[in-house]
Amino acid sequence: MVRKYVIGNPFPTEAVVQEFPPEKGLPEQVRISTDNGFELTCSLEDGDRVYGLGENVRGINKRGFRYISDCADAPHHYEDVSSLYAAHNFLIVAGHRTFGLFLDYPATMTFDVGYEKMDELRITCDRADLDLYVLDGDSPQDIVHTFRCMIGRSYIPPRFAFGFGQSRWGYMNEDDIRDVVRKHREAHVPLDMVYMDIDYMERYKDFTVNAERYPDFPAFVEEMRREHVRLIPIIDAGVKIEKGYGTYEEGVAGNYFCKNARGEDFVGEVWPGWVHFPDVLNPEAREWFGGQYRFLVDQGIEGFWNDMNEPSIFKTPEGEAEAKEAARRFADAPAPASTGELQAALRALPNSHENFRRFFHRVGDRMVCHDDVHNLFGYNMTRAAGEAFERMYPDRRILLFSRSSYVGMHRYGGIWQGDNYSWWSHLLLNLKMMPSLNMVGFLYTGADLGGFGSNCSRDLVLRWLALGVFTPLMRNHSAIRTREQEFYRFERPEDFRAVISVRYRLLPYLYSEYMKAALGNDMMFRPLAFVYPEDPVAVEIEDQLMLGDEIMIAPVYQQNMSGRFVYLPETMMLLRFLPDGRLEETVLEKGSHYIPVALNEVILLIRQGRALPLGDVFEYEEAVDDSDLVMHGFPGASYELYSDDGMTRMYDRPENRRTLHMPET
Ligand code: MIG
Numbered sequence: 001m002v003r004k005y006v007i008g009n010p011f012p013t014e015a016v017v018q019e020f021p022p023e024k025g026l027p028e029q030v031r032i033s034t035d036n037g038f039e040l041t042c043s044l045e046d047g048d049r050v051y052g053l054g055e056n057v058r059g060i061n062k063r064g065f066r067y068i069s070d071c072a073d074a075p076h077h078y079e080d081v082s083s084l085y086a087a088h089n090f091l092i093v094a095g096h097r098t099f100g101l102f103l104d105y106p107a108t109m110t111f112d113v114g115y116e117k118m119d120e121l122r123i124t125c126d127r128a129d130l131d132l133y134v135l136d137g138d139s140p141q142d143i144v145h146t147f148r149c150m151i152g153r154s155y156i157p158p159r160f161a162f163g164f165g166q167s168r169w170g171y172m173n174e175d176d177i178r179d180v181v182r183k184h185r186e187a188h189v190p191l192d193m194v195y196m197d198i199d200y201m202e203r204y205k206d207f208t209v210n211a212e213r214y215p216d217f218p219a220f221v222e223e224m225r226r227e228h229v230r231l232i233p234i235i236d237a238g239v240k241i242e243k244g245y246g247t248y249e250e251g252v253a254g255n256y257f258c259k260n261a262r263g264e265d266f267v268g269e270v271w272p273g274w275v276h277f278p279d280v281l282n283p284e285a286r287e288w289f290g291g292q293y294r295f296l297v298d299q300g301i302e303g304f305w306n307d308m309n310e311p312s313i314f315k316t317p318e319g320e321a322e323a324k325e326a327a328r329r330f331a332d333a334p335a336p337a338s339t340g341e342l343q344a345a346l347r348a349l350p351n352s353h354e355n356f357r358r359f360f361h362r363v364g365d366r367m368v369c370h371d372d373v374h375n376l377f378g379y380n381m382t383r384a385a386g387e388a389f390e391r392m393y394p395d396r397r398i399l400l401f402s403r404s405s406y407v408g409m410h411r412y413g414g415i416w417q418g419d420n421y422s423w424w425s426h427l428l429l430n431l432k433m434m435p436s437l438n439m440v441g442f443l444y445t446g447a448d449l450g451g452f453g454s455n456c457s458r459d460l461v462l463r464w465l466a467l468g469v470f471t472p473l474m475r476n477h478s479a480i481r482t483r484e485q486e487f488y489r490f491e492r493p494e495d496f497r498a499v500i501s502v503r504y505r506l507l508p509y510l511y512s513e514y515m516k517a518a519l520g521n522d523m524m525f526r527p528l529a530f531v532y533p534e535d536p537v538a539v540e541i542e543d544q545l546m547l548g549d550e551i552m553i554a555p556v557y558q559q560n561m562s563g564r565f566v567y568l569p570e571t572m573m574l575l576r577f578l579p580d581g582r583l584e585e586t587v588l589e590k591g592s593h594y595i596p597v598a599l600n601e602v603i604l605l606i607r608q609g610r611a612l613p614l615g616d617v618f619e620y621e622e623a624v625d626d627s628d629l630v631m632h633g634f635p636g637a638s639y640e641l642y643s644d645d646g647m648t649r650m651y652d653r654p655e656n657r658r659t660l661h662m663p664e665t
Contacts, residue, residue: 086378093121105129183488190504207247230301256288308403402414424557446473452482461487575605612639
């Protein structure tokens, strides 16, 4: 049951695809005030839990902190940051009363979840112009399902995207990539994708390929395909200003770029130097920008990642001028000169709302200030590509994921979790974010395994991969100038092979669970609280997750731990993937168990009465054979396998589903 309340004059974000007649009165679950901007409050009782808010730091239960929807290039995911790259304004209050809220509002919005006052949820924003949806349901899981039906089916990637991908900001040319591929194939470490970061471009120009580094790009793409490897290039939001550069010239001629207050194309600085930003809120500009991806698809490319689309702006010419003025005043002031003004001017250069107020989007026949719709940019950049792919390639799937997002973007692509660090706490954050992202429709997701920023350690990478074998996006990615973290940089590379190989044995199960979640508007990763709501211990556990209907995962996330405590809310079967390829099965009783897990092992737990199919180890997705799966789990259990060609969009054919049975004894 969904009630829609229209407050003021909302901006049409197109996050919601179902239509609801607006209610006349006010919701009974919450109090609303529009006296001074917008304010929604509701009381929280002891023991109420609050779920949702998608991409954010901290726990699955969001209670006790303040979160701000304000998409930002936020490379420091410290425990106290209130905004990352996304705005996912959906939450569920669960406890004495259980209901969901979605606040469809495209600018900065603050969610105080029992932070100022421990017994109050308070949601505020500057303008009282939004659609508020109140969702009723019997359980949090039921409310998530209702919400997901409202916002439309989640993006479905090609099946190769469930393979393992290796990435690093720093692969400079063909030979660097050949080297990565060769080392994987020689050591029999599975590999399906190598990601191309900004250095493949010609001076960071979107939809160009550097001809010195890649003299015959289509031939190189083809060579990699013969190795069963897909190259996945990055696309940045800003288009370099450069005479003679096609994308720039077309964008100017077509009026497809965002404007400044004087009606000229707005200028900001990002990697390419001065750039313009495609006005992806304008459907014509969106169609044009999406069409640009064809340049790479025509050369054999089958997937993309969209970056810097909050959008991230290093500075604007106006901001630079102001900072230089402040620097001059600082230079001229008698010593000891105060640094306050200069520091403030420098802080205001990147990613500031001052910059966001300097540019405009064309929406219908009016110009809308970017700051008022800021959280929609990454969504619509990725939508540009997604819509173009549906238009240009109706019969095939293209891999697509984004850094920035808003609810609604989940229909066009996935997201990765951005610039984490090689920190053990970020391994745990990766785990905790999975169900929250599923709640808001993002199923194709994962974090930079091993950590993006700072230097990793061997054991961290191994433990993180042992979580990554379960996340739909499984990618090892790291930043330039950090310790290299491909498997072959470490001692005993065979340990990495053991862990990564498990992914390919699980692939038929993971793909099935993904497809069932996508087609059924459901979650793939659930908190234990959603499955065992009556178990007072299970409802608070956040370092274990349910994955699909059959299994629970419990990765080790602390250094120098040779195992961990795992809580079993029911009898379960521990399945251990040993490094030599053998499996070990042990039935464990409900309760707490200390489970040893070596660095080269992966464990999972099968629920009572359930079973999952496992295949053999393969070195790339195309080789994965799901006609020959072996069921593991409890006698008599059955499993519905989803399997299709992994490439076309014929998801609903009955022959895509078949039931596998586990023998009775
Ligand atoms: O300012 O393209 O999050 O994955 O490697 C940094 C370089 C820009 C940020 C992305 C990261 C990527 C990096 N990018």
